[in-house]
Amino acid sequence: MFSPGGEKILTASADSTAKLWELNNQPAISLDQYESVNYSLKISPDGQRILTISDSTAEVWDPDGKLQFEIKGHTKTINSAVFSPDGQYILTASLDNTAKLWDLRGNLLLDLRGHDNWVFKASFSPDSRKILTASRDETAKLWDLEGNLLTEYKGHKDAVYSAVFSPGGDKILTASWDHTAKLWDLKGNLLTVFSHKNYVTSAVFSSDGSKVLTSSWDKTAKLWNLEGRLLTHIKGHNELLKGAIFSPQNNRILTISKDKTAKLWALNGNLVSVLKVPSVQIMEAIFSPDGKQIITFLGDGTAKIWLTPEAIIEWLKTATIPQLTKEEKREYGIDF
Numbered sequence: 001m002f003s004p005g006g007e008k009i010l011t012a013s014a015d016s017t018a019k020l021w022e023l024n025n026q027p028a029i030s031l032d033q034y035e036s037v038n039y040s041l042k043i044s045p046d047g048q049r050i051l052t053i054s055d056s057t058a059e060v061w062d063p064d065g066k067l068q069f070e071i072k073g074h075t076k077t078i079n080s081a082v083f084s085p086d087g088q089y090i091l092t093a094s095l096d097n098t099a100k101l102w103d104l105r106g107n108l109l110l111d112l113r114g115h116d117n118w119v120f121k122a123s124f125s126p127d128s129r130k131i132l133t134a135s136r137d138e139t140a141k142l143w144d145l146e147g148n149l150l151t152e153y154k155g156h157k158d159a160v161y162s163a164v165f166s167p168g169g170d171k172i173l174t175a176s177w178d179h180t181a182k183l184w185d186l187k188g189n190l191l192t193v194f195s196h197k198n199y200v201t202s203a204v205f206s207s208d209g210s211k212v213l214t215s216s217w218d219k220t221a222k223l224w225n226l227e228g229r230l231l232t233h234i235k236g237h238n239e240l241l242k243g244a245i246f247s248p249q250n251n252r253i254l255t256i257s258k259d260k261t262a263k264l265w266a267l268n269g270n271l272v273s274v275l276k277v278p279s280v281q282i283m284e285a286i287f288s289p290d291g292k293q294i295i296t297f298l299g300d301g302t303a304k305i306w307l308t309p310e311a312i313i314e315w316l317k318t319a320t321i322p323q324l325t326k327e328e329k330r331e332y333g334i335d336f
Contacts, residue, residue, distance in 0.1 A: 045087040049104070053078045058092055060106070069106040074098070080121045084128040091131060093122035099133045101145070110147045115139070121162045126169045134163035140174050142186065151188045156180070162202060167209040171226075175203035181214045183226065192228040196220070202243040206250045213253060215244035221255050223267065232269040237261065243284070248291040252308070256285045262296055264308065275306050 042051040049068065050061040058071035058081045071081075076095035083090060089109070090102040099122040101110035110131075112122075117136035124131060130150070131143040140163040142151040153163070158177035165172060171191070172184040181203035183192040194203070198217035205212060211231070215221045217240040223232040234244075239258035246253060252272065253265045262275040262285040275285070281299035288295070292311035297303050307315065324334065 042082055044083045045085060049083070051081050051083060051090065053081050056094070056096075058090070060090070060104070071102055071106050073100055073108050073111075079119065082123060084124045085126055086128040088128065089124070091122045091124060093119040093133060095119075097135075099131065101131065110143075110145070112141075112143055112147060114141060114149055117159075120159070123164055125165045126167060130165075130169075132163045132165060132172065134160040134174065136160075138176075138178075140172065142172070151186060153182075153184050153188055155182060155190055161200070164204060166205050167207055171209075173203050173205060173212060175200040175214065179216070181212065183212065183228075192224075192226060194222065194224050194228060196222065198240070201241055202245075204245060206246050207248065208250060211246075211250070213244050213246060215241040215255060217241070219257070221253065223253065232267060234265055234269050236263060236271055245286070247287050248289060252291070254285055254287065254294065256282055262294070264294070273309055277304065
């Protein structure tokens, strides 16, 4: 992932390391103390802390790679760990059926128990005052920071893989293995259903909150308005989709597939570019904060940075293009 300012990149690998890189490809720090660091990495909103996961433990590091503290308390694997938008809290979700809220010293503040199966994801509201959990028990739950259950979202017929707040914090979007994503109000009233033909792997809002983007094992992504009208059906992958995201400017869509490609699309479904590294799976892909770069995290433990077509054109306008010598022109058969 990119740092908040976009000048550094944080990567995690199956070789049990996490590394923070400058954009000149030189590693700034290496976090390699743990035996099993997974692909979940987060940087705090102020850029001063790095959050990693190692099985049932999470770790917080400073920008120089020094371990600040460990987060211990889960009894099974942690699926996700995030900072609150205000940077004051850490939230973890685990296969032990709980989500837990921590302060920035690793002290447990809340132990959210109420799900009957794995908790896949846990997220904060935009104002950092509410918590949303998504579980294999087919529900999502809304909590306050005192641990009170505010709303239970029931209606899915299979695991709820993710649940997110709208940018305005007044709506909830859930994605489920029952082939649907669902839009709810904060009181648990169902507003809209978005359907696919297989598991829904991701469902996200555009940054202005006006659109919803879903991806599925049915090899497609779909762009919707909030009333459930299908705006664009994105087809072109040969295998299931792992996820789909908007660019920061909401003018492009990026899909990630098991077919070893990530693809960049216009909002009307026209293919803009294909990102592919031969014979290597793309595990995740994200935009830089300015939307001009895409970073892909690969199954071989590497990451690659790509320029978007618009960024390439912008670069060409100012790039210094060396002139060929007479010998080089002769070598390449250029007669001018």
